[in-house]
Amino acid sequence: MRGERLLSGGERFAPVPGRLARLIAPGFAKILDRIDAGLEKGSLIGHLPDGTTRMLGGRAPGFEAEVCLHDWRALLRLAVNGSIGWYQAYEAGEWDSDDLVSVFAVMGANAASLGSAARSSGPYRWAASLAHRFNRNSKSGAQRNIAAHYDLGNDFYAAWLDSSMTYSSALDWGEDGIEAAQQRKLASLAARLGDPATVLEIGCGWGALADRLAKQGARVTAISLSDEQLDYARSHRDPTIDFRKQDYRDVAGQFDAIASVEMVEALGREYWPAFMDCLARNLKPGGRAAIQYISIADDLFEVYAGAADFIQAYIFPGGLLIRASEFRRLASRRGLSWDDETSFGADYAETLRAWRARFDEAVQGGRLPDGFDHRFVRLWRYYLAYCEGGFRAGNIDVHQVTLVKG
Known part of the structure; x- marks a missing residue:
C-alpha cells in the first residue's frame, strides 16, 4: 500500500490503550474544564458521548467550531499525547467535525493559553520525543x-x-x-x-x-x-x-x-x-x-x-x-x-484551502492513483486542514x- 511508511511511522508514537481510558473516565470533566479555561478567545462546542452539549470558551471573539465526540477516549488521547493523540482519536472514529479547519484554528489561536491541555505530557511526551529522535536528519x-x-x-x-x-x-x-x-x-x-x-x-x-x-x-x-x-x-x-x-x-x-x-x-x-x-x-x-x-x-x-x-x-x-x-x-x-x-501566512492558508479542494475533487473523481486506501485519504485531508487552521490562527x-x- 502506498503511503504506508507515513501511516505506520506515526503509529510508533504511543497510542493510548482503551483500558486506561476506562480507568480514568471520571476525570473527563476535568479535561474539558482545562480546555475551557484555556480558550481565551473563540469557542468550541462539544457534542458529548452522553448526549449532552457543552460550550468551551466563548468569552471573547475568535474562531468558532463544533466537535462531535463519539468516545470519551478521544479526550484522554488529547490530554496525554497532544496533537498526535488527537489525530489517532480522529482516525479511530472517536471524534469528527464538519469543519476541521475551524477546530484547528481555535486550538492554534489559543495555543499559548491552552498550554499542557492540548500537548503531550508525562511518559507520552518522552516517548514521542524519543521516537522523533529516530527520525533525525543525518x-x-x-x-x-x-x-x-x-x-x-x-x-x-x-x-x-x-x-x-x-x-x-x-x-x-x-x-x-x-x-x-x-x-x-x-x-x-x-x-x-x-x-x-x-x-x-x-x-x-x-x-x-x-x-x-x-x-x-x-x-x-x-x-x-x-x-x-x-x-x-x-x-x-x-x-x-x-x-x-x-x-x-x-x-x-x-x-x-x-x-x-x-x-x-x-x-x-x-x-x-x-x-x-x-x-x-x-x-x-x-x-x-x-x-x-x-x-x-x-x-x-x-x-x-x-x-x-x-x-x-x-x-x-x-x-x-x-x-x-x-x-x-x-x-x-x-x-x-x-x-x-x-510574511504572507494568509496566502498559505488559501493555498492549503485550494489544495484540499483539489485533493477532494481528485478522490471523488477517481483520479487518485491506485494504492492509497481510505486511511491514507483521511490522513492527507486531515493534514491539509490541520496546516490551514494553523496559518489562519x-x-x-x-x-x-x-x-x-x-
Missing part, C-alpha cells in the same frame, strides 16, 4: 525522511497540485487562482536573486523555480534527495539544468545566487547551522540567497520543539518549523545580512527573505 536519515513524503509518487502529487507542480505557498492570491498565484511566488523569488549567472537551488522539488531561472539565462544546479522529483524534473524542465541527487552538506562550489523554498523545515534544529554554513560556503562575495521558510511563533517554539507533534509523527518525519530569531542569528554569525523579509507563518553575503 545524511542517511534525511534520505529516508524525504522518500517517505516526497516519493509517494509523481502521479499522486500531479492529481491535486497545480500544473507547475509547485508544493509550497503561493503569493498574492487573487481571483485568477492558484496557477497565477504560484507564478507570482516564483517571480518574487527570482527577483530577489537579481540577474545571476550561476544559481544553486537547495531542495528543488519538481523543478519549477529552477526552470524559470534557467529560462532567464542562469546556469542552474538543482539538488534534491527525492528520486521521484528528480525523475520528473529531468524529463519536464529545461535540459540545461544540472539536476543532482545530493545532500546540501556535500555541495562545494561558488555561485552568484542560491535559492531554497520551504526546505529548511525538513532539517531539524541541530542541522540549521550546517544549512547556514552551506550558504556561506557556496555563495560568492556579494552573492544573494532567496529563502522561503515556515516559522512558528517565538514564544511557542521551545515547548513545540520539546516533543513531536502530529506533522512530525505522520507527515514530515524529522521536520521542525523555524524559529525566525534563531535562524537570523545563525545567518548573521556567518556574514549573511537579513534583508527585505516579507496566525501562530505559524511563511516568509521570504534575501540573505546577502558580505
Whole structure:
C-alpha cells in the first residue's frame, strides 16, 4: 500500500490503550474544564458521548467550531499525547467535525493559553520525543525522511497540485487562482536573486523555480534527495539544468545566487547551522540567497520543539518549523545580512484551502492513483486542514527573505 511508511511511522508514537481510558473516565470533566479555561478567545462546542452539549470558551471573539465526540477516549488521547493523540482519536472514529479547519484554528489561536491541555505530557511526551529522535536528519536519515513524503509518487502529487507542480505557498492570491498565484511566488523569488549567472537551488522539488531561472539565462544546479522529483524534473524542465541527487552538506562550489523554498523545515534544529554554513560556503562575495521558510511563533517554539507533534509523527518525519530569531542569528554569525523579509501566512492558508479542494475533487473523481486506501485519504485531508487552521490562527507563518553575503 502506498503511503504506508507515513501511516505506520506515526503509529510508533504511543497510542493510548482503551483500558486506561476506562480507568480514568471520571476525570473527563476535568479535561474539558482545562480546555475551557484555556480558550481565551473563540469557542468550541462539544457534542458529548452522553448526549449532552457543552460550550468551551466563548468569552471573547475568535474562531468558532463544533466537535462531535463519539468516545470519551478521544479526550484522554488529547490530554496525554497532544496533537498526535488527537489525530489517532480522529482516525479511530472517536471524534469528527464538519469543519476541521475551524477546530484547528481555535486550538492554534489559543495555543499559548491552552498550554499542557492540548500537548503531550508525562511518559507520552518522552516517548514521542524519543521516537522523533529516530527520525533525525543525518545524511542517511534525511534520505529516508524525504522518500517517505516526497516519493509517494509523481502521479499522486500531479492529481491535486497545480500544473507547475509547485508544493509550497503561493503569493498574492487573487481571483485568477492558484496557477497565477504560484507564478507570482516564483517571480518574487527570482527577483530577489537579481540577474545571476550561476544559481544553486537547495531542495528543488519538481523543478519549477529552477526552470524559470534557467529560462532567464542562469546556469542552474538543482539538488534534491527525492528520486521521484528528480525523475520528473529531468524529463519536464529545461535540459540545461544540472539536476543532482545530493545532500546540501556535500555541495562545494561558488555561485552568484542560491535559492531554497520551504526546505529548511525538513532539517531539524541541530542541522540549521550546517544549512547556514552551506550558504556561506557556496555563495560568492556579494552573492544573494532567496529563502522561503515556515516559522512558528517565538514564544511557542521551545515547548513545540520539546516533543513531536502530529506533522512530525505522520507527515514530515524529522521536520521542525523555524524559529525566525534563531535562524537570523545563525545567518548573521556567518556574514549573511537579513534583508527585505516579507510574511504572507494568509496566502498559505488559501493555498492549503485550494489544495484540499483539489485533493477532494481528485478522490471523488477517481483520479487518485491506485494504492492509497481510505486511511491514507483521511490522513492527507486531515493534514491539509490541520496546516490551514494553523496559518489562519496566525501562530505559524511563511516568509521570504534575501540573505546577502558580505
